[in-house]
Amino acid sequence: MSAAGPSQGARPPGGERRAAPIGGDHTSAPVLEVRGASKHFARRPVLAERVLMAIGRAKPPPVVRAVEAVDLAIRRGEVLGLVGESGCGKSTLARLVAGIHPPTAGEVLFEGRAVNSLEGRERLDYLLAVQMIFQDPFASLDPRMRVHRIVGEALAVHRLVPANELNAAIDRALADVGLDATYRDRFPHQFSGGQRSRIGIARALAVKPRVLVCDEPVAALDVSIQSQVINLFMDLRERHALTYLFVSHNLGLVRLICDRVAIMYLGRIVESGPVAEIFERPAHPYTKALLEAIPRISGRKRVFEPVPGELPSPLAPPSGCAFHPRCPSATAECRQTRPELRAIAPARIAACHLLTKG
């Protein structure tokens, strides 16, 4: 992984700053903001390749453009959904927001300040305030740690509570997610999938975060367990006034719990706006295709024409609009010029040539 730290205020390659990041409602300031952020991954060339490159006989290894010039703002108290298919860059974007990956270009702002300029106490404050919940409740818990250590580790390491209050804080975090305090001495393997999810959430809540970045937090759970965990997320939101970035491919879930939603395709946001409006009147052809493809319980032997093709490789994105090879209404312009995100209605933006034609 190679990542050059961006100089402050650097302009992202190929994407000029847009005045209003997303939406038109500026009444509440964004708690987190992503400006022109890109994340590229490249394999380090092996020795033989470096030699060949030096004498001009080989090209550098290909670069995966996982996230490309993305602007995103998460307002205090809202639940922002981030939707897309596997490989679209939604998890990478979530990790940029949570500070797990530094962006290759562009910047992440926390409460108005560039994250990469934060140091010491302020940087720690950001890292603790923005907590991540991971998809796999098995892989994201250390199997050799007991629950109290998993939940209490950050509290102890950063000395967030006095040593004699640590146990009480751990018990509070466990109670918060509906786990019995008597579980504190158990190991992760002694729990069901739903309980493990709760342990992961308790670990995040223990440090009193303001923002939870949830990457497919219930995708690995059974339906009846999913609803328990989703209800927990909703309760916690009210109890702790949390802000969420909710990454999911489950559009039913996004509709249920999110206030706004951003749809990603091949590293870029193609549409965003209030959830209810986007689900009722999707503007971008990809959003339409995505919504159309979701099976519905109310659908009976529904026959629909599915969108053809697959997500192209981020190693070799198509020219122009990345969606044009799959788009039913693509024109010559779509094949040549990449559409910029533009306001299409109050609080709504989309990147599609067809929409600006009127």
Place this chain on the structure above:
Amino acid sequence: MSAPLLEVRGLRTVFHLADAAWAAVDGVDLEIDRGEVLGLVGESGSGKTVTGFSIVGLIDPPGEVIAGEVRFDGEDLRRAPEARLRELRGDRIAMIFQDPLTTLNPVLTVGEQMAEAVLEHRRADKVAAWALAAETLARVGIASAEARLRQFPHELSGGMRQRVAIATALLNKPDLIIADEPTTALDVTIQGQILFEMQKLVRETRAALIWITHDLAVVAELADRIAVMYAGRIVEAGTVAEVLDHPRHPYTRGLLDSVPDVGVRGRRLAQIDGVAPRLDSRPAGCAFAPRCPRATGSCRELDPPEKAEEGRRTRCHYPLLPGEAR
């Protein structure tokens, strides 16, 4: 009116572990006819996959099918010798699994393994087998099929691999297809394409399709009939419209309520509390009773008998009446 294509009666599959036998499938009855799609729905551990494997005789020790009847086109598969099952599998009965990477042979090209599946079951020359493979790939929506035949599985995307697995299953024009979560690992747009192809295939070939899944919405769109499994048993079965519009079993009701449907925007999901019992700790009486809001003392003591009327089956002491909330 002849007997259905596949008829399963009282199927019981146990796993022998530490001196005890735990029933993963505990008395399952199923039937399906040509041109029909049956959705077999359940959460992890409900026994839906083991049911599918038991039907085609793919249960290995420590698992064992200990009771029941599996009648396929008049033939009793439970008593059929292994050689006969081998003959049927991949020919008249096809299976599609969740993970195509484990189904496909990584060291053979797509064409080689598809041709092998043809030549194993019928007399044909290699050229004809490759031609059939190309034709079948095209039928599941793969463009430039000829070129794909010369590629290895690792060169294909996940959606493409699953299409290859589906095409391989379809090569010999099976009468019965058992598909175990075939689209669970795929993205929705790819899932949409595959559901579309499967609907078309069932319509055209009149194959019987058993679609094993945890996803009620997929079943709603694809299936004619649905069977809901819980803890090794079918707790409710009937036509999709009957079961999904008027569920009688509290578990079905709970499942339906806990799915966030795209058309709904609420604040809280109805939830089923607790977790499904493990194989080795199923409660006495109704297995769902500890999680059931309607359960009474008798539910915890007496196993509910199956009540059947006109193809609608329910296994509950206190089934929901039409229009009744849970």
